[in-house]
């Protein structure tokens with residue numbers, strides 16, 4: 123079975139839990155976001171899922187291999203881009219890539235055309251024989267991505283893949299990530315760049331030592347849907363009547379505007395009817411989505427309580 127299946131995964135360092143009770147699946151062809159604040163346990167989780175760290179509890183299967191017993195087969199099935207590119211400065215780009223080909227026991231002649239196509243795609247063609255020490259931060263990052271793909275992995279873990287890249291290079295990398303997924307690979311993206319997560323991921327897990335949320339991105343964004351109503355005069359005087367609606371919405375007011383948080387779109391007409399009944403002159407009503415960032419921060423705040 124491809125993809126990733128995680129069941130009750132936990133890691134303790136000494137007696138301190140880093141993550142616990144993680145259970146989720148990632149499907150082949152999916153770009154899955156793994157989100158959480160600094161120290162939430164993302165790197166620990168990724169290290170367990172790539173066979174670099176033994177879990178304290180639980181089990182997971184990645185690309186059909188157990189993370190406890192998968193050994194070389196697991197390492198061959200996964201590609202890992204860590205936050206530190208980890209290239210050898212004194213070696214050329216080609217030598218760096220050759221080194222990783224050897225580590226994966228690849229036939230260089232057979233693997234090089236694929237590698238070359240990524241080098242071209244990421245604008246590194248022609249720089250193969252230059253030492254990495256002279257590469258810019260962005261070039262190193264792009265070479266590290268190529269290295270992650272050297273052995274044609276089925277499951278790819280990317281930690282902040284566009285960190286340090288200019289907007290154009292970031293776009294090229296994002297397009298490549300989307301394409302890798304359409305080829306049926308499983309992609310796990312760890313990123314603090316929520317705009318990027320919104321663009322690439324179909325589902326996300328938000329973790330902070332444990333799973334705070336696991337949802338399709340659209341659902342998380344729907345959780346943040348609201349109605350912004352502009353009324354004549356001060357909006358504050360209508361806040362209590364709206365808050366008293368049977369579904370008890372959260373209502374904010376500012377000047378002539380009310381912002382009513384909804385759990386379903388069908389609540390919007392009730393809000394408007396209630397305002398009109400209370401004598402409000404409604405100038406406009408606009409459905410709005412809270413950005414993913416706001417929903418995410420709220421989840422983290424709730425998780426901390």
Ligand SMILES: Nc1ncnc2c1ncn2[C@@H]1O[C@H](COP(=O)(O)OP(=O)(O)OP(=O)(O)O)[C@@H](O)[C@H]1O
Nearest residue numbers: 135139140141158159160161162163164165166167
């Ligand atoms: N080797 C280790 N020994 C002891 N504690 C560790 C070790 N690795 C991680 N931790 C602890 O586990 C917790 C989770 O760390 P982790 O690096 O997985 O977080 P993260 O979500 O990747 O954070 P960031 O976004 O900052 O990279 C932290 O409290 C960290 O101090």
